[in-house]
Amino acid sequence: MTAVQVAPALLEVRDLAVQYHAAGGPVTAVDGVSLDVRVGEITALVGESGSGKSSVAQSIIGLLPANGRVTGGRITLRGTDLVGLPERQWRGIRGAKIGLVPQDPGSSLNPVATIGASVGEALRIHGWRDRRKIRARVLELLEQVDLDDPETRARQYPHELSGGMRQRVLIAAALALEPQLVIADEPTSALDVTVQSHVLDLLDRLRTETGTGVLLITHDLAVAADRADSIVVMRDGIVRESGPAPEVLTNPSDDYTRTLLTDAPSLTAVVERRRPPVHDDAVPLVEVTGLRQEFRRPGRAPLVAVDDVSFTVARGTTHALVGESGSGKTTTGRSIAGFNRPTAGSIRIGDTDVLAQRSWRSFRRIAQLVYQNPFGSLDPRQPVADIIAEPLRNFRIGTRIEQDERVAHHLERVSLSPDIGKRRPRELSGGQRQRVAIARALIIEPELVVLDEAVSALDVTVQAQILRLLAELQAELSLTYVFISHDLAVVRQIADTVSVLRHGRQIEYGATDEVFTRAEQPYTRQLIAAIPGTRLGTRAG
Structure with a gap:
């Protein structure tokens, strides 16, 4: 029987702990996390917002916020300990040995710099001085990430490119110095499904061709199911489950992993649709x-x-x-x-x-409209109860007491507790804000x-x-x-x-x-x- 060949470990994280200093005292965001990224393989770090996965990534590349610090464990890249390195040494590692593909291409690219300048920045930081060599490498990278007409793209600005094109530019910049490890932090969460597939195909191809290891951070277990060799599932700062992707996906041992599998719409049914088919003569x-x-x-x-x-x-x-x-x-x-x-x-x-x-x-x-971003559509100055009641006031529906009763009823209807009504939008999670937006749309009983x-x-x-x-x-x-x-x-x-x-x-x-x-x-x-x-x-x- 032939032994299965295991790629050598590129990145090793052992018992990592991260704390943030807040007004009320220290807050533990990561507690005892261990994971490996192997040469030429993808490890997916999966979890919901607040699970600690971004703190793990920031620790690996030495970019924790000023109030955050690694309080325990170790991180090694090909045997080199990364914890506690002075900033001078980090400047020689970021870009050269570890590349980062951030989540939001809209805010990650300098709006007043050309695409060519943005991609070439890492080269200049790491000592490239020959402008012709920099330009040649930039065009090579843009071609490598499948951008059409690299000459033209290099002269353009971020606003002239689509979201998918901008994300490819960020990948090109991350790969400029052929790093050993690429951290891709939710690189496709804001992209259309076809563009998402193309970007993930690109990461797949590059790690296969170059042997680069990829740490893919995502909240979507379906993306991990398609792309990862290994999966690490995090919740509340700890690892709930980890192992080879097929094992985690087909035989999960943790209830939270099973919940993620159940809730991923492309892996299983999210909504039980019990309604009969719509007939042509339906009103x-x-x-x-x-x-x-x-x-x-x-x-x-x-x-x-x-x-x-x-x-x-x-x-x-x-x-x-x-x-x-x-x-x-x-x-x-x-x-x-x-x-x-x-x-x-x-x-x-x-x-x-x-x-x-x-x-x-x-x-x-x-008719009522519920927007994609509830934080932008809810008045940050008002408590939630007033936000939901606003349509009733606008249409002069009911007395103040009746309006309060109706707000309480609609909070209950969208599964929010009555005390939520006293809070402001910034104090709510994304899911809670979206429920508030739905309650506000429904309170006047639209068709x-x-x-x-x-x-x-x-x-x-x-x-x-x-x-x-x-x-x-x-x-x-x-x-x-x-x-x-x-x-x-x-x-x-x-x-x-x-x-x-x-x-x-x-x-x-x-x-x-x-x-x-x-x-x-x-x-x-x-x-x-x-x-x-x-x-x-x-x-x-």
Whole structure:
């Protein structure tokens, strides 16, 4: 029997402990964490927000915040102890031996520096002086990460590139000096499913070709299922489970790991959809016909964001709008909710002609919009109870006592305790803020709720809770949803019908099960194939 070849350890973390000094005293964020990253392999560090995984990554690369410090354990890279190194020595390690791909390309690239300058910065920091050699290496790196026309891209600025392109630029910068280890901190969490797949393919290819070890930090176990050789599951600063990826995924020993597997929408069912299929003769609440939305551009032809989109949504059902960034799905949703005035076409909600509305104030009783980022849409100065009650005050519904009772009822309805009403948005978690946004939208009892990427920024466990809540509220109140998302795994679980948009046009429309199992368009099949977690069966086998 041939022995299984195990790659040598590149990074070893043993019994790591990290504390932060806060106003109330020291707070332990990481407690006794151990993990390995091997040459040419990917180790995935998985956990929800606050689990401590980013603190582990920051400790490895020596970038803990000023109030944080390693209080125990050791970190070694090819035998070199990294804990307690002076900053002078760290400058010779970061970039050269350890590369970092940060989460948010929007804030990680200098907006006033060209792409070429950003990618070449690590080279200049580490002593490259020949401008021609720097430029040649930059173009080589941009080509290596599959950016078209590197010459042009190097001259552009971050705002001229898409999110996926900017993320590839960050990978190019991290690889500039061919580091032994790359830390990829949630590198795809904000990306469309197809762009996410391309970026992960790129990391996969580079570690295979160069032998670079990758520490992939993610809250999505489905991404880890597709890509990782080893998985480490963290919660509350400790390791709950670790081991080879197939073993952790198919035979988890910890209840929390099992919860993550259950809640990952691409690995299992999140929402039990007990409703019967939507029939063609079902009474529509929403009718969209020939929708076209143009935006004026000074000195240029108008931008056509939506072009001839038509669909209906039966009362009490969920219709999903899916597609990549720039496909027109958010523009369509905002038009339905009355925030855009379309250039052409018609929208009806029940007996209401949306485009003929003269009083948008009264229209808000019919349709409500829940945004992707509840922190940006909730007034930070107001307590939660006042935020939820605001629509009642605006429409002069009920006395103050009746309004308070209604707020308490809706807090309970979205599974929030009454004391939450006294807090302000900054004191709540992301999932709690999203529940507040939903309660605020529902308190005036609208017929339609448009949810614009309302769960995309949430951890999978919180996302699953919100999706279950939406399903329960729909069954209880006969709500109709238009659900905007780039996450087809979520759409597959929650939607009855779906429209697939591309470049502003609807290329596929029908019952969700039909579209997912018998898609007519290659683009739709490409989106479905890019759903993370689809490789689990082959990895486990």
